[in-house]
Amino acid sequence: MTFALIAIGLVISTALVTIGVMRHRIHRLAEAAHDVVREPSRRVPIASAAGELRVLGEWINALAEDADRSRNALHHERTLLASVADLLTHGVIAIDGEHRIELLNDAARRMLGVQSSLVGEPLLEFVRVPELHALVEHPEDASAEVQLPNGPRTLVRAARTWGRAGRVLLLEDVTNVRRLETVRRDFIANVSHELRTPVAVIRANAETLIAGAKDDPQMAPRLMDGLHRNAERLARLIADLLDLSRLDAGQYRLDVSNVAVKSVTEQSLSAIETNAQKRNVTVNVSIPETLVVRADPKALDQILVNLIDNGVKYTPADGHVWVAARELGDAVRIEVRDDGPGIADKHRERVFERFYRADSSRWREAGGTGLGLSIVKHLVESMGGQVGVEPNSPRGSIFWLRLPKASTSTAAA
Structure with missing residues (x-):
């Protein structure tokens, strides 16, 4: 009976010691796993581990290496995306579901007149333009032309991001385009006006001559002179227009x-x-x-x-x-x-x-x-x-x- 009690005591003592050692090793493993989470470059030490704890440590290290590779790949992709976006002449802004800026390229910063990245900041706090607010809130892909505060006239296109809430905005500076359109309209209006005046005089003089003024010794010379002068004016105008057209098209050959x-x-x-x-x-x-x-x-x-x-x-x-x-x-x-x-x-x-x-x-x-x-x-x-x-x-x-x-x-x- 005494031997049985002693044997039971030894078994219990051995079990307690074994449990204590295992708890200590598991605690060290847990601390090492926490270190890996806090510092992805670190790994769980497995040199002194054995059995299932070694296998568990190897799995944790494998998962950490996998996560590290994924994180590096994601960082590379984000860096590449930012580099490509900065090379674009159009402004690019990506916002999340709460309208906070996730990406802002150099062209967009120039258009908005800001120096910092503004990543994480609410877009609509920096750009208080009602048309832009309506564009961001629109449920479908949409576009609008807006005047940015202290910035250019801008065509903004908004597209939904797939798989989550958010928007990607493409900003195109159309200031020069609109100015050129105005110049073109003015040019056409001016050419039409300049052509209309001599043509009207030529037509009126010709009709008067046909109606019988050609036989009037006093009227006929004046009307013929008017025809000649306005025909010369038309010829000069057309010649100048052709010269300008060739110059604009780079077809005016210069022999320097x-x-x-x-x-x-x-x-x-x-x-x-x-x-x-x-x-x-x-x-x-x-x-x-x-x-x-x-x-x-x-x-x-x-x-x-x-x-x-x-x-x-x-x-x-x-x-x-x-x-x-x-x-x-x-x-x-x-x-x-x-x-x-x-x-x-x-x-x-x-x-x-x-x-x-x-x-x-x-x-x-x-x-x-x-x-x-x-x-x-x-x-x-x-x-x-x-x-x-x-x-x-x-x-x-x-x-x-x-x-x-x-x-x-x-x-x-």
């Missing part, structure tokens, strides 16, 4: 070479000499013989004819126009000055726009197409130059252009 400025200027003067004599406008030329630029001779001639002719037309009778040129570093500045009424400050920056009129009454009297200065600007810039206008003292205007000077070697050649 060394060009003597004085020689081309004298050639240009022959085209406006008759008009200058009619108005008794004196054109003075002060250009050194040795001044040579890199330009297309025909284009430079067209530029100078436009500028000098404008000076003659808008200068009062008995006025003066001066054409001068001088070296300016590695460029040559050519000036056409006049002592006419000049151009007001508010009009000066826009005179090179198509059909822009600083003074419509003076333009009607002068009879221009309204496209000459626009063609001048296109041609000068196509040859790598600059063009502008500034006030002349004490009165009048100075139209100037700057073209590359021919180098000594190319000039000699």
Whole structure:
């Protein structure tokens, strides 16, 4: 009996010791598992483990490595997605079901005028635009054009995210597109108006002549003169429109070479000499013989004819126009000055726009197409130059252009 009790005591003691050791090992395993959760790069130590605890530790390490690989792959994908999004010219914003920002690329930050990432922040707190709020709340995919605060006119497209609540917004800056549409509409309206006026005069004069005025010795010459003048005006307008069309399409062929400025200027003067004599406008030329630029001779001639002719037309009778040129570093500045009424400050920056009129009454009297200065600007810039206008003292205007000077070697050649 005594031996039986002793045996039972030994068994119980051994069991308690075994349970204690196992509990200690399981506790250490649990702590190691917690460490793995807190620090994914760590692993459960299994060198001293044996049996089922070793197998359990190996499984935990295998799961940790699997989770680590998945986390790295997810991080790589998110980084790749962010990099691709930042390369887009369109703005991209991803929001969750509570309208908090999950992704915001560089283009979107520029459009919203923010520097930080704003990830985790409510979108509608930073962009208080009613149209955007309605777009985000819309149950289906939708789009709307909105004006962002202190930002561009923007076309926003909203699409649902699959599998969970949220939206992806694509932002496209349409400021330039809308401006170009306005320019196109204005251009068509202006062309229609400019064509309508001479066509109406030609039609009216022709109908009057057919009705019997051709036999009237006093009326017939006046009507025929009107036909001729307006036909010439139509021809000039169409020629200018064709030039602009070729320039816009890059089809205006330029043959850039060394060009003597004085020689081309004298050639240009022959085209406006008759008009200058009619108005008794004196054109003075002060250009050194040795001044040579890199330009297309025909284009430079067209530029100078436009500028000098404008000076003659808008200068009062008995006025003066001066054409001068001088070296300016590695460029040559050519000036056409006049002592006419000049151009007001508010009009000066826009005179090179198509059909822009600083003074419509003076333009009607002068009879221009309204496209000459626009063609001048296109041609000068196509040859790598600059063009502008500034006030002349004490009165009048100075139209100037700057073209590359021919180098000594190319000039000699």
